[in-house]
Amino acid sequence: MSVLVFTENWEGKFKKLSFELVSYASKVAEMLNTQTVALSIGDVQEDELKKLSNYGADKIVVVNNDQLNVLDNQAYASVIAQVSEKEEAKVVVIAYNNMGKALAPRLSVKLKAGLASAVTKLPTSVEPFTVYKKVFSGKAFAKVVLKSDVKILTLAQNSFELIENAKEASIEQFDAQIGEIKTKVKDVQKQTGQLLLTDAEIVVSGGRGMKSPDNWAPIEELAGLLNGATACSRPVSDEGWRPQEEHTGQTGKIIAPNLYIAVGISGAIQHLAGVSGSKCIVAINNDKDAPIFEAADYGIVGDAHKVLPELIKAIKEL
Amino acid sequence: MKILVCLSNVPDTTTKAKFNNDNTAFDTAGVQWIINPWDELALTRAIQLKQNAANSIENITVITVGGKEAEPTIRKALAIGADDAVRIDTEAKDAYFVAAQIAEYVKNNPYDIIFAGIESSDYNGSAVGGMLAEFLDIPSVSAVSSVDFENGEVKITRDIDGGKELVTTKLPLVAIVQKGIAKEPMIAAMRGIMMARKKPLNVVQPIDVDALTEFVEFELPQPKPPCKMVEPENVKELIDMLQNEAKVL
Numbered sequence: 001m002s003v004l005v006f007t008e009n010w011e012g013k014f015k016k017l018s019f020e021l022v023s024y025a026s027k028v029a030e031m032l033n034t035q036t037v038a039l040s041i042g043d044v045q046e047d048e049l050k051k052l053s054n055y056g057a058d059k060i061v062v063v064n065n066d067q068l069n070v071l072d073n074q075a076y077a078s079v080i081a082q083v084s085e086k087e088e089a090k091v092v093v094i095a096y097n098n099m100g101k102a103l104a105p106r107l108s109v110k111l112k113a114g115l116a117s118a119v120t121k122l123p124t125s126v127e128p129f130t131v132y133k134k135v136f137s138g139k140a141f142a143k144v145v146l147k148s149d150v151k152i153l154t155l156a157q158n159s160f161e162l163i164e165n166a167k168e169a170s171i172e173q174f175d176a177q178i179g180e181i182k183t184k185v186k187d188v189q190k191q192t193g194q195l196l197l198t199d200a201e202i203v204v205s206g207g208r209g210m211k212s213p214d215n216w217a218p219i220e221e222l223a224g225l226l227n228g229a230t231a232c233s234r235p236v237s238d239e240g241w242r243p244q245e246e247h248t249g250q251t252g253k254i255i256a257p258n259l260y261i262a263v264g265i266s267g268a269i270q271h272l273a274g275v276s277g278s279k280c281i282v283a284i285n286n287d288k289d290a291p292i293f294e295a296a297d298y299g300i301v302g303d304a305h306k307v308l309p310e311l312i313k314a315i316k317e318l
Numbered sequence: 319m320k321i322l323v324c325l326s327n328v329p330d331t332t333t334k335a336k337f338n339n340d341n342t343a344f345d346t347a348g349v350q351w352i353i354n355p356w357d358e359l360a361l362t363r364a365i366q367l368k369q370n371a372a373n374s375i376e377n378i379t380v381i382t383v384g385g386k387e388a389e390p391t392i393r394k395a396l397a398i399g400a401d402d403a404v405r406i407d408t409e410a411k412d413a414y415f416v417a418a419q420i421a422e423y424v425k426n427n428p429y430d431i432i433f434a435g436i437e438s439s440d441y442n443g444s445a446v447g448g449m450l451a452e453f454l455d456i457p458s459v460s461a462v463s464s465v466d467f468e469n470g471e472v473k474i475t476r477d478i479d480g481g482k483e484l485v486t487t488k489l490p491l492v493a494i495v496q497k498g499i500a501k502e503p504m505i506a507a508m509r510g511i512m513m514a515r516k517k518p519l520n521v522v523q524p525i526d527v528d529a530l531t532e533f534v535e536f537e538l539p540q541p542k543p544p545c546k547m548v549e550p551e552n553v554k555e556l557i558d559m560l561q562n563e564a565k566v567l
Contacts, residue, residue, distance in 0.1 A: 010479060070485075071478070073448065073458045096444075098477055101436065102460035102494070105448025108414060114530030115413065117443050135441050135536070140335035142441075143535040147528075154444075182457040182488050186473070190481035198479075202566075226567070244498055250331055250439065251355050251497050259566040269332050276539075280564040282556070283545070293545045298559060302550030310553045318557070 002037045002059075003029040004089035006080055007052060008099050009044050015199065016162070017095055019055045023163040024122070024155055025093040026056025031126050037061060037087045038169075041068055041079060046171065053169030055162060060171045061087070065178055071099065072183040077106035079176045084111060086174070089150065091129075096154040097198070104154050114146035120159040137250050137273035157198070158256035158277060195229045197246065202228030202259045205248060205275075206236060209264020209285060209304055213241035218308035219263060225315050231255070233265045249274035264304045267292025284308070320377045321364045322429040324420060324446060325395055326354040326410075326438040327388040337536040344440070344536065353391055355503070356435025358398075360493075362500035363465060364433060365399040373467050377401050381423065383416045385409060389519065396514035397506035403519045411529035413441075417449030418527040424454060430489045431472070436461065436496040441533070447494035457487040463498030 005025035007018040026036040038057040040049060042064060049060050063079050080103065084092055092107065094100040096118045108115040118134045120141065128145045134156060135142045197203065204223040206216060216230075223230045230246060237247035248255055250270040256277030263284045265271060272295050275281065283296035284307050293299045300307055329349045336345040353361070361380065368375040380400040382388050385407065392403045406419045424432065434447030451458035461477040474485050474493060506514070548556045560567040 073451070073460060074455075077452065098461045098479065101444040102448060102458070105413070105417075105445040106452040106458065108445065108530070109417070109449050109452035112530070115443070115445055116531060117437075117445060130534070133442070135533075136329075136333075136335040137331075137439055137442060139539075140337070141537045141539065142533050143537070145532045145534050146530065147532060148530045183459065184486050185483050186486060187484040188478075188481060189483075190478075194480070196480050247497065259560065259564075273331075280560070280566045282560070293547075295542075296545045297542070297564060298556055299545040299547050300550050300553070300556065301547065307550050307553065310550070311556070314553045314557055 001032070001034045002087045002089050003032065003034060003091045003093065004037050004039060004084050004087055005057070005093040006039050006103070008095065009040060009042055012042070012044050013048060014051060017097070017157060018052070019162050020160050021093055021095055021155060022052050022055040022057050023165070024160045025091075026165060027122055027163065028091055028093065029056070031123060032090060034090065035059065037089070039063070039080060039083050041076065049171055050169070053167045054164055056165035056167060057169045058167050060169050061174050062171060063174050063176045065176065067178045067181055070181060070183055070185050071102070072181045073102045073106055075178055075181055077103050077110055078179060080107050081110040082176050083174060084150070092150070092152045094152065094154045096156050100154045104152050108152050111150045111152070112148060113150035113152045114148040115152045115154070116144045116146060117154045118156040119153045120156050138276040139273065156256070156277065158279070195227070197229045197231055197248070197253055198255055200229035200257055202226045202261075203231050203248075203255060203257045204228055204261045204263065205231035205233065205265060206242070206263050207233040207265030208235045209266070210236070215305065216242070218312060222261070222308060222312055222315070225312065228257070233271050262292055262296070263308065265292055266290045267295055319373065319375045319430045320379070321367070321375055322424065322432045323357065323361045323364050323378065323380045323395070323400065324432065324434040324450070325357045325361075325380050325382040325391065326435065327351050327382060327384055327391040328354045328438055328440045331355065331439050335536075335538060341536045342534065351387075351391055353395060354435050354438045356437065356495060358503040359497070359500045360433035360435055360495045361395055361398060361400060362504040363495070365504060366500065367465070367467070379404060379429070381406070381420055383408060383410045383419050392519060393514050394506060396517045396519070397510040398504050399510060400517075402517055404522055405519060406522045406524050408524035412531045413443040413445035413449060414531070415527050415529040417446045417453055419524055420446070420450050421453035422525045423522060424450070428490065431465070432490065432492045434492060434494050436494055447492050451492035454490070456490050456492065458492040458494060459485060459487060460494040462493045462495045465493055465495070465499065
């Protein structure tokens with residue numbers, strides 16, 4: 001028996017998210033009195049793999065096969081299913097991100113395993129197996145009972161802390177059966193050297209209150225000073241003031257940074273659905289009645305064009 | 319070529335979450351129901367693809383799993399431009415149950431491209447599209463922001479971390495779509511609304527499948543403490559609180 005955790009790597013490196021997942025999985029394994037097995041697919045060096053054991057992995061299974069250089073959902077789900085069966089996993093933990101959303105549902109059907117998506121906490125009980133998940137885009141939470149023998153949980157980003165728990169993990173190569181790869185990649189466009197919005201610990205976001213795309217320099221400067229990323233509200237990306245990739249909200253990116261600074265954003269319910277997982281929200285808006293102040297932890301009522309330069313100056317002085 | 323678009327009938331996204339029966343059920347009183355926003359964009363893209371005769375798309379079907387109360391939403395999809403509709407007549411129990419029902423229908427009525435939204439705005443499962451593909455043993459591409467045809471091949475853009483990939487797969491396939499697949503949802507014209515009344519809406523009996531998960535209780539988020547206001551001339555105070563109180567700087 002085991003708890004299996006799928007740890008995605010990015011060009012051979014793990015991210016904080018991977019370690020959050022292992023921390024979470026090893027706590028679930030403790031509740032079930034069993035061991036934690038981490039699965040890594042792709043080419044990852046041994047010293048990087050060993051980092052997974054710092055967060056409680058008892059065993060690391062590696063599947064490294066050139067055919068898996070392309071993300072083919074069918075092939076990947078099949079590999080995870082094979083490892084899951086080999087390790088007799090009772091629970092499989094995956095990230096609630098692009099890759100997790102692509103793979104977990106396929107795996108659920110393969111293993112006939114109930115799936116709970118966007119789980120935010122440890123199971124509240126293991127018998128019956130009950131978890132908490134977000135529903136209504138963060139406007140509520142639900143307790144879900146998973147009734148199947150095997151269970152799959154996708155963990156919402158930034159909802160679980162890293163817990164160091166060093167183990168002597170063994171590393172094992174596994175030769176998975178890989179069927180036909182039906183997905184072919186024709187072209188890749190990567191933004192290089194830019195912090196990903198979904199990875200950023202700090203996000204500075206602008207709304208229609210910025211008045212014009214020409215006014216974005218202070219947002220970018222503030223984000224740069226804080227090692228953060230920039231985002232925007234839907235009207236701003238719809239107007240073409242900022243790229244679609246920056247649209248944060250219910251139908252855009254769902255983010256959960258430590259600090260979200262909303263400038264000139266009124267805070268429509270759909271926008272809040274994309275940022276409500278943030279640890280701390282700061283709102284700067286000239287309308288004291290804007291709904292963003294109901295969601296924010298700290299607020300400044302004022303003109304963004306005056307407040308932002310002050311904020312930038314103060315941060316430079318730190 | 320035939321396209322199937324999976325629809326979920328969801329509360330309007332501005333709806334406040336309320337629950338009843340000791341917080342075990344969503345309170346539907348006074349709720350406006352809409353086509354799940356991503357499904358509506360998927361339908362829009364399907365119609366755009368059909369409008370280009372070179373793509374030779376003969377038919378767009380919309381499918382949903384739900385009771386009769388879902389029919390106004392289905393009619394809306396027909397008014398926007400779907401050719402026919404299927405309603406599998408049962409309450410949607412969980413994503414696995416819904417995907418199994420749709421898969422059974424598709425096994426008997428094949429489609430070349432199946433669109434599913436990346437998630438439903440109510441239960442946020444992000445699961446039906448991928449599950450459906452697995453039940454049918456066909457490829458799925460997720461986080462899709464464009465679908466097109468070129469030289470008889472399907473060309474799909476998907477989001478990956480830090481960029482985009484242009485991919486192709488064999489057909490049939492399930493495309494799990496998100497923002498960008500269409501710019502704005504198409505709006506039904508008066509003529510479409512008139513025609514929708516006459517378009518076929520087939521009611522299909524469900525198969526016997528066990529749900530694997532069950533929602534047992536709902537909870538609203540804890541009310542948060544009120545926002546601490548800082549005067550615009552005191553940004554240093556804000557920074558101090560972010561460093562020492564919130565500990566996020």
